[in-house]
Amino acid sequence: MEIPRMLDGRLKFRHLLLVEALSGQGSVVGAAAALHVTQPVVTRSLQDLERILGVTLYERGPRGIRPTEFGAAFTEYARSALAQMTQASRHLQEIADATRGHVVIGTHLAGSNLLLPRAIAHVKQGRPALRIVVREATPGALLEDLVAGKIDFVVGRLATVPPEGTTQQTLHAETIRVVARSGHPLAERTEIPLGELIAYPWVLPGVETALRAELEEFFHRNDVSLPPDRVETTAFLTIRQLLVETDTVATLPELIVASDPRLTALPIPLDLVGARVGITLAAGRRLSPASEAMIQSLVAVADSVQPRPARSG
Numbered sequence: 103m104e105i106p107r108m109l110d111g112r113l114k115f116r117h118l119l120l121v122e123a124l125s126g127q128g129s130v131v132g133a134a135a136a137l138h139v140t141q142p143v144v145t146r147s148l149q150d151l152e153r154i155l156g157v158t159l160y161e162r163g164p165r166g167i168r169p170t171e172f173g174a175a176f177t178e179y180a181r182s183a184l185a186q187m188t189q190a191s192r193h194l195q196e197i198a199d200a201t202r203g204h205v206v207i208g209t210h211l212a213g214s215n216l217l218l219p220r221a222i223a224h225v226k227q228g229r230p231a232l233r234i235v236v237r238e239a240t241p242g243a244l245l246e247d248l249v250a251g252k253i254d255f256v257v258g259r260l261a262t263v264p265p266e267g268t269t270q271q272t273l274h275a276e277t278i279r280v281v282a283r284s285g286h287p288l289a290e291r292t293e294i295p296l297g298e299l300i301a302y303p304w305v306l307p308g309v310e311t312a313l314r315a316e317l318e319e320f321f322h323r324n325d326v327s328l329p330p331d332r333v334e335t336t337a338f339l340t341i342r343q344l345l346v347e348t349d350t351v352a353t354l355p356e357l358i359v360a361s362d363p364r365l366t367a368l369p370i371p372l373d374l375v376g377a378r379v380g381i382t383l384a385a386g387r388r389l390s391p392a393s394e395a396m397i398q399s400l401v402a403v404a405d406s407v408q409p410r411p412a413r414s415g
Contacts, residue, residue: 221399241259242310272379282345306333
């Protein structure tokens, strides 16, 4: 029986690391730095890999390299294989010492305020030696890291349809509110026309987020333009400081508003804006014991952080 060329012994683990670095860095120089080798070593290794596979993986240009169709496909499989080997290594270590372990969690605004911190505190009661790394980024960046195996799962707002290669687990519903500081000029109003509201400074989520798209649709349905005076960010500490120190207005999950007495929800019904908070996992990837323990903790504390009705001005 003919042995597939990738299984005949010539393809090495270093080739997978090489492709991941080349595709991630976009240049031989960047890949060499990431791998801590010289540029000639990267070039020779790439030539060796292309001979093994019998295809051209990258197109060379004046601004670096770009994966060909073959390169893009092989990079996806290389990253998947590397992610599986990383998980296997950690899994074996955790079997050897069940009290320890290591879990890397990605999160964004909806998951980072109460749910994740309380779940971490909960799991640490029984596994104090468990090492937990939390990485905050945009949903798109977190998804890339999840697929590449750089994080174990994502806690935050769930997409309406799970992205390709992922599965989702709902933890609780999310209601979005228009928010200002408790002493804001609009805080005592019972009715606020949108035209008056957008005259204030705003913080909006970045254009790459689902919430931004929903808010733009909300303004469009109500024949109102986006606030001209606006900051775009999903960095919670920045949003909170702008809210409590200025007359800025923002949209935040109700859970955040209910937990901070300095903030109040304004009487603006955001119809059709809101979703679910939960866990996004890589489909088909076996979870380590540490990841399973962390997810069990998230499920256990999810009910305790269900938001009560937010204070309205």
